[in-house]
Amino acid sequence: xxxxxxxxxxxxxxxxxxxxxxxxxxxxxxxxxxxxxxxxxxxxxxxxxxxxxxxxxxxxxxxxxxxxxxxxxxxxxxxxxxxxxxxxxxxxxxxxxxxxxxxxxxxxxxxxxxxxxxxxxxxxxxxxxxxxxxxxxxxxxxxxxxxxxxxxxxxxxxxxxxxxxxxxxxxxxxxxxxxxxxxxxxxxxxxxxxxxxxxxxxxxxxxxxxxxxxxxxxxxxxxxxxxxxxxxxxxxxxxxxxxxxxxxxxxxxxxxxxxxxxxxxxxxxxxxxxxxxxxxxxxxxxxxxxxxxxxxxxxxxxxxxxxxxxxxxxxxxxxxxxxxxxxxxxxxxxxxxxxxxxxxxxxxxxxxxxxxxxxxxxxxxxxxxxxxxxxxxxxxxxxxxxxxxxxxxxxxxxxxxxxxxxxxxxxxxxxxxxxxxxxxxxxxxxxxxxxxxxxxxxxxxxxxxxxxxxxxxxxxxxxxxxxxxxxxxxxxxxxxxxxxxxxxxxxxxxxxxxxxxxxxxxxxxxxx
Amino acid sequence: xxxxxxxxxxxxxxxxxxxxxxxxxxxxxxxxxxxxxxxxxxxxxxxxxxxxxxxxxxxxxxxxxxxxxxxxxxxxxxxxxxxxxxxxxxxxxxxxxxxxxxxxxxxxxxxxxxxxxxxxxxxxxxxxxxxxxxxxxxxxxxxxxxxxxxxxxxxxxxxxxxxxxxxxxxxxxxxxxxxxxxxxxxxxxxxxxxxxxxxxxxxxxxxxxxxxxxxxxxxxxxxxxxxxxxxxxxxxxxxxxxxxxxxxxxxxxxxxxxxxxxxxxxxxxxxxxxxxxxxxxxxxxxxxxxxxxxxxxxxxxxxxxxxxxxxxxxxxxxxxxxxxxxxxxxxxxxxxxxxxxxxxxxxxxxxxxxxxxxxxxxxxxxxxxxxxxxxxxxxxxxxxxxxxxxxxxxxxxxxxxxxxxxxxxxxxxxxxxxxxxxxxxxxxxxxxxxxxxxxxxxxxxxxxxxxxxxxxxxxxxxxxxxx
Numbered sequence: 005x006x007x008x009x010x011x012x013x014x015x016x017x018x019x020x021x022x023x024x025x026x027x028x029x030x031x032x033x034x035x036x037x038x039x040x041x042x043x044x045x046x047x048x049x050x051x052x053x054x055x056x057x058x059x060x061x062x063x064x065x066x067x068x069x070x071x072x073x074x075x076x077x078x079x080x081x082x083x084x085x086x087x088x089x090x091x092x093x094x095x096x097x098x099x100x101x102x103x104x105x106x107x108x109x110x111x112x113x114x115x116x117x118x119x120x121x122x123x124x125x126x127x128x129x130x131x132x133x134x135x136x137x138x139x140x141x142x143x144x145x146x147x148x149x150x151x152x153x154x155x156x157x158x159x160x161x162x163x164x165x166x167x168x169x170x171x172x173x174x175x176x177x178x179x180x181x182x183x184x185x186x187x188x189x190x191x192x193x194x195x196x197x198x199x200x201x202x203x204x205x206x207x208x209x210x211x212x213x214x215x216x217x218x219x220x221x222x223x224x225x226x227x228x229x230x231x232x233x234x235x236x237x238x239x240x241x242x243x244x245x246x247x248x249x250x251x252x253x254x255x256x257x258x259x260x261x262x263x264x265x266x267x268x269x270x271x272x273x274x275x276x277x278x279x280x281x282x283x284x285x286x287x288x289x290x291x292x293x294x295x296x297x298x299x300x301x302x303x304x305x306x307x308x309x310x311x312x313x314x315x316x317x318x319x320x321x322x323x324x325x326x327x328x329x330x331x332x333x334x335x336x337x338x339x340x341x342x343x344x345x346x347x348x349x350x351x352x353x354x355x356x357x358x359x360x361x362x363x364x365x366x367x368x369x370x371x372x373x374x375x376x377x378x379x380x381x382x383x384x385x386x387x388x389x390x391x392x393x394x395x396x397x398x399x400x401x402x403x404x405x406x407x408x409x410x411x412x413x414x415x416x417x418x419x420x421x422x423x424x425x426x427x428x429x430x431x432x433x434x435x436x437x438x439x440x441x442x443x444x445x446x447x448x449x450x451x452x453x454x455x456x457x458x459x460x461x462x463x464x465x466x467x468x469x470x471x472x473x474x475x476x477x478x479x480x481x482x483x484x485x486x487x488x489x490x491x492x493x494x495x496x497x498x499x500x501x502x503x504x505x506x507x508x509x510x511x512x513x514x515x516x
Numbered sequence: 517x518x519x520x521x522x523x524x525x526x527x528x529x530x531x532x533x534x535x536x537x538x539x540x541x542x543x544x545x546x547x548x549x550x551x552x553x554x555x556x557x558x559x560x561x562x563x564x565x566x567x568x569x570x571x572x573x574x575x576x577x578x579x580x581x582x583x584x585x586x587x588x589x590x591x592x593x594x595x596x597x598x599x600x601x602x603x604x605x606x607x608x609x610x611x612x613x614x615x616x617x618x619x620x621x622x623x624x625x626x627x628x629x630x631x632x633x634x635x636x637x638x639x640x641x642x643x644x645x646x647x648x649x650x651x652x653x654x655x656x657x658x659x660x661x662x663x664x665x666x667x668x669x670x671x672x673x674x675x676x677x678x679x680x681x682x683x684x685x686x687x688x689x690x691x692x693x694x695x696x697x698x699x700x701x702x703x704x705x706x707x708x709x710x711x712x713x714x715x716x717x718x719x720x721x722x723x724x725x726x727x728x729x730x731x732x733x734x735x736x737x738x739x740x741x742x743x744x745x746x747x748x749x750x751x752x753x754x755x756x757x758x759x760x761x762x763x764x765x766x767x768x769x770x771x772x773x774x775x776x777x778x779x780x781x782x783x784x785x786x787x788x789x790x791x792x793x794x795x796x797x798x799x800x801x802x803x804x805x806x807x808x809x810x811x812x813x814x815x816x817x818x819x820x821x822x823x824x825x826x827x828x829x830x831x832x833x834x835x836x837x838x839x840x841x842x843x844x845x846x847x848x849x850x851x852x853x854x855x856x857x858x859x860x861x862x863x864x865x866x867x868x869x870x871x872x873x874x875x876x877x878x879x880x881x882x883x884x885x886x887x888x889x890x891x892x893x894x895x896x897x898x899x900x901x902x903x904x905x906x907x908x909x910x911x912x913x914x915x916x917x918x919x920x921x922x923x924x925x926x927x928x929x930x931x932x933x934x935x936x937x938x939x940x941x942x943x944x945x946x947x948x949x950x951x952x953x954x955x956x957x958x959x960x961x962x963x964x965x966x967x968x969x970x971x972x973x974x975x976x977x978x979x980x981x982x983x
Contacts, residue, residue, distance in 0.1 A: 110905075118549050
């Protein structure tokens with residue numbers, strides 16, 4: 005060990021600055037200990053205790069700075085001394101004290117103090133804490149969008165009752181999508197303002213209808229989510245009914261569009277009773293119920309027709325023509341491939357409502373339809389990880405999302421399944437949804453292109469790109485990239501499902 | 517705001533959770549604030565609901581407490597000997613820092629301080645004798661805080677020690693604190709031996725009478741005013757007391773010269789004060805103690821009136837929970853250590869000096885003392901950030917103690933245990949670190965966080981009381 009030191013006469017530094025320099029020196033390679041102090045009696049006695057009091061320090065006084073280093077050799081010690089001098093002579097950055105920004109608020113109340121006009125709390129913290137935060141928000145007079153799931157039904161009811169009493173809205177829990185005053189919230193698309201007001205108990209369903217409305221040249225006044233459980237009798241449709249009433253009263257809203265799985269009887273009764281009092285045109289899609297509209301696409305087109313003052317029949321006739329074009333396209337696509345393999349369609353969905361809508365569309369196009377989230381005549385898949393026959397899988401179901409990000413964000417699992425399904429000799433078509441908008445993966449094409457390129461060599465890949473031209477992902481480029489990779493792209497989920505079903509049917513016919 | 521009104525108002529969003537949601541709002545023209553959200557602290561399941569239900573009652577109590585704290589007028593009015601003035605002080609009493617503790621659980625520096633105290637009092641001739649007496653059960657140990665007193669580090673007060681008397685004139689209560697011994701081998705770090713005893717005797721026989729006479733001559737010293745000035749001069753009056761000590765020196769020096777007949781004594785006393793940057797700490801502490809003690813016993817209040825450590829436990833008391841202590845193990849500070857020492861040498865947090873933070877000073881006022889924040893390698897803006905954060909857990913702001921760097925905003929004052937627990941944000945404390953062996957002394961200093969345990973316990977206790 006080599007101990008070396010220096011005395012700087014008449015230097016003064018704050019003791020804290022000196023301690024920092026000392027600490028930095030101690031961290032240098034080869035340095036065992038270092039101290040940089042003013043040579044007061046107290047400091048000298050500290051140095052003496054550590055055996056760092058060099059003889060030349062003894063006569064130093066309060067006005068002298070001493071630097072001492074114990075290192076493995078003379079070079080390390082001298083390097084450290086030089087470093088100390090360098091640090092002490094360096095010009096300091098201007099102090100930033102006065103300009104320092106306040107740290108982020110730690111709770112809702114402090115945030116409201118910062119943003120006194122706040123009127124909505126968007127809550128996506130872990131479910132077991134979410135109800136507590138939502139309650140605080142309501143008590144502060146804020147509307148709530150509760151993106152979090154895993155909130156108990158008792159908490160949901162209590163929150164919604166409290167909100168109802170206060171004239172506030174609780175969207176959720178498990179509400180993925182809303183557009184309020186033109187602002188997309190959580191998983192939502194960029195959609196122009198317009199005359200159509202939406203109440204949606206399904207997140208992706210709401211995303212799809214708002215996109216179609218935008219793509220058809222109309223717009224959305226408000227899209228209010230309720231969370232899927234709201235239309236169950238246990239909750240009683242509190243948010244659904246409040247939202248519907250608010251849209252009925254809203255002057256901007258000319259047409260009302262309801263998107264939900266079929267409400268339970270008690271809620272349905274209340275909804276129907278309220279609808280009888282509403283004078284505005286209302287289009288209600290209870291997905292899975294037979295009749296018109298049966299799909300998100302039909303519902304959205306009907307709402308747009310009402311908004312534009314066109315005859316609803318005309319909108320549906322337009323769809324029939326579109327389906328004829330798709331049938332021709334399917335035949336062309338199949339004809340281009342020599343000996344297409346397999347006979348089954350496999351749909352891999354990141355959006356639950358897309359998976360449901362696909363089942364409605366595929367009903368009648370393919371036989372023996374299975375799903376992990378069966379609807380109508382579909383049968384329940386025994387094992388969602390190993391689809392069989394014609395099958396559509398909702399990758400947003402709990403069996404896939406435990407310990408994983410949502411499949412709209414994290415494509416890893418679906419990419420793996422795409423390749424697995426493409427390699428299955430029984431599979432002819434893979435159907436995908438590609439969801440754009442805020443919240444979703446910002447580079448879906450980048451994630452999918454390599455996988456689709458591989459899969460498209462073996463099977464037909466059909467993708468529904470669900471988004472608008474305003475979405476942050478750049479829809480045009482996404483579509484182009486997917487097409488180049490070999491996918492057949494449609495701009496609605498219904499059209500993509502239709503095309504996929506037609507291709508599967510055609511291949512199955514050939515391979516019978 | 518009804519749902520209808522929401523439709524016609526510009527959307528303004530508070531976002532808790534996924535940060536990209538906030539960015540999307542802003543990109544689409546809606547102002548949004550992100551909450552730096554943390555999971556809440558584990559407390560009894562019913563506590564939060566009870567405290568929420570009693571919010572109005574608590575707020576009312578807290579307003580009263582804050583009015584008392586903010587209106588306090590601590591003044592140094594005199595000096596005397598502990599046995600004459602400290603309430604409940606008997607010949608067998610030894611006061612210590614922090615919450616109550618028995619001899620067998622005391623840390624090294626506290627035991628060392630007690631041994632030094634017994635030798636100083638003449639109760640034992642040797643350290644061995646003192647040890648026997650200390651553990652015999654004859655000596656009654658009690659927290660300073662339960663005797664209207666405070667003490668830095670070990671906080672040992674024995675009957676013969678001179679104490680300064682601080683009177684909260686507005687509310688009529690009094691607090692006491694010993695005189696700061698300075699650096700080197702000192703009792704408050706648990707040192708014992710001839711040097712320690714000699715210094716304590718000098719303080720008793722020279723420093724005390726000289727100061728007492730000088731103060732009688734100069735008249736009471738307004739500590740609130742002095743602390744306010746010190747904050748403008750770079751002190752936060754816990755870990756930096758250079759300005760406060762200088763101001764006190766200015767106030768006392770002429771009186772010492774005027775009243776001390778023995779020139780040698782006058783010189784010695786003046787040099788003693790001048791040579792110890794922390795001399796003022798033993799005034800800023802009782803100033804806070806006198807201010808906060810006046811707010812005790814306001815039923816339903818969730819505001820802390822004590823944070824204190826005994827080197828084993830960290831304890832707090834609330835204005836609204838009477839004499840109850842809420843404790844958890846004291847932690848070893850992550851600090852900057854002097855050359856030759858590491859965290860392994862450090863004793864867990866010790867001393868009553870966190871009374872300064874409880875009173876809205878120290879770590880809470882650290883934006884006024886940017887030099888101190890360098891203890892953790894921080895910058896001046898870090899100091900501002902620490903103080904900003906403390907506004908999150910306090911009930912009010914000082915009307916007197918201001919921070920230049922925050923445009924003379926009053927320091928965050930009155931720790932509300934509800935905010936600490938519900939925001940999962942603990943007080944920051946500016947502290948010195950003692951060696952875990954008695955008598956080695958200070959080995960470092962830094963900015964430490966209080967443990968959450970005592971606050972969570974106090975939260976539950978308050979809820980139980982208000983059920």
